Amino acid sequence: MTNPTFQAASASLAALPATGLSIRHAVMELGDGDTRVTALDDVSLDVASGEFLAIVGPSGSGKSSLLAVAGALASPDSGTVTVNGQDLSQLSQGKRAAFRLSNIGFVFQSGNLIPALTTADQLRLVNRLAGGPKTFDPVALLESVGMAHRAANRPGQLSGGERQRVGIARALVTGAKLLLVDEPTASLDRARSREVVEHLARQSHEHGVATVMVTHDHDVLGYCDRVLEMVDGRLGAPAPVR
């Protein structure tokens, strides 16, 4: 597909190596004994700031494991992961949490939001946790994902698509430059899925955020700048065009 933003992002890949995500030869094995599986098998990946990358692949191929490693939630057995120029293996356990808070945004498949908090408070909580100057104004950010009118509602009163849009806003509120998204549209209908992914694409292009989205939904790949496929822990060439 041709996308002007994609070209701009590709250009910045060479120019700004210090931003975005860079994984080199990551290997990770999970489980022990008989159940031992290679979740990541020599994975290397670069995602530039402003680039929206989709990863597809069969269940159990290691997609979530890749997000865990990229998001400083798990350490690879070997290989390096660099986010915004920071080598994650250099960070202590406590520093990792602080690093995630201000540098990495997550959008999970479900249970993204805290049931007790209103839409605006979801963002305010993360802002308070981060407490840094880079944080965005929650209401303005909600406005940009079309959720400002629901600022005072709790997650229980929102539709699935609305919840994911709030989740996107929350992931970006601390000024994160890497956005990791795991199956954001798994429980949404077609129209809602498109809407959510459209927001993801727009936000990552507008804010110059490197976004990695794992999805099973081939319908939404048209919004992505690049698509990779994961099979048995190996990250490969773009999925064959259907």
Place this chain on the structure above:
Amino acid sequence: MFLALRELIFARGRFSLMGGVIALIAVLMVMLSGLSSGLVNDGVSGLKSMPVTAFAFDQGTKTDNAFSRSVIDDQQLIAWRGVEGVAAAEKMGVGMANATTESGKQVDLTLFGVEPGSFLEPSRSAGTGLGSSDGIVVSSTAKAEGIELGTVVTLDRIGTKLKVVGFTDGQATFGHVDVAYLPLKTWQLITSGQAAAGTPTAAQLSAVDFHTASVVAVQAKSGAKLDLAAGDTAAGTSSKSLSAAFNASPGYEAETMTLSMIQVFLYAICALVVGAFFTVWTIQRKHEISVLRAIGASTGYLLRDGLAQAAILLVGFTALGVAAGLGLGAAMPEAMPFALEAAPIATATGLTIGLGLIGAAVAVVRISRIDPLNALGGQR
């Protein structure tokens, strides 16, 4: 506390149920504390108000009822007066008596025989002090029995007549019976069995051949530390400090132990119930906590938030329960030994909150074991 407060409001149904249990425990705590203080006052207020450091009982006296069982003599008194650090020591006689007022009302009295003018003489709220051979100073609580200044009580069986000349300052009861202070000589006359019916006369008093009393009451010099063991060796007594001597009053130990045991169980229940609630609450929130940790919330922040939530719940509802307990306590019937005292209630409140917090802390620590990786993927 950003999250803690919002969760309290969001899950107010669950938290109010838990808070209701905490409040009821607090009500029960206040009631037990009031009952316990009331029983203590009823049992030993007569001793509590005395300016005494220690009581010396005859060596080998059994603890329960030791006051009326022990017999001491002048040698023992003199030995105690010679002990270092002793400001004053006096003989004191203790005995129980049944009596009848002029109007035919039957009353029970604990007779405290003390030397008139000595440090053992009680401070009074009304009337004159001890002196005349038949004059007694009785507990102010005896007024409820219809006893007034000038009332003459006749001791049952022996027929000795005693006249109320004063009331103590506040409650003075011993073994749940009103105390009547009387001159030691008169006490000795009555106890010797040589008393005749009617008002004790000076001739009877000087004729009585009975010089022992029940205990030696010892007052230490201010600031001096009394060596009780040395005094006991010198005098052939076994002494107890004032508060330890409470146990020598009738039934005191059994009553206080029963109440203490109930209180200990309540504290344990409080810690367990609060712990169980927060364990379930934390497990219910497992997924959202893993999301928060994945986002980057520090363990310390989440622990502080969880503990603050428990503290708000405990302090709020304990205060509510204590207030309700105080209200209920004020409405207790007169006959019930019940006394609301600030210090024991403050202790009970502090312990309820403190032990509840320990229970909650054990549960909330689970937060640190929740893996942020759980947030990834669809599994819940």
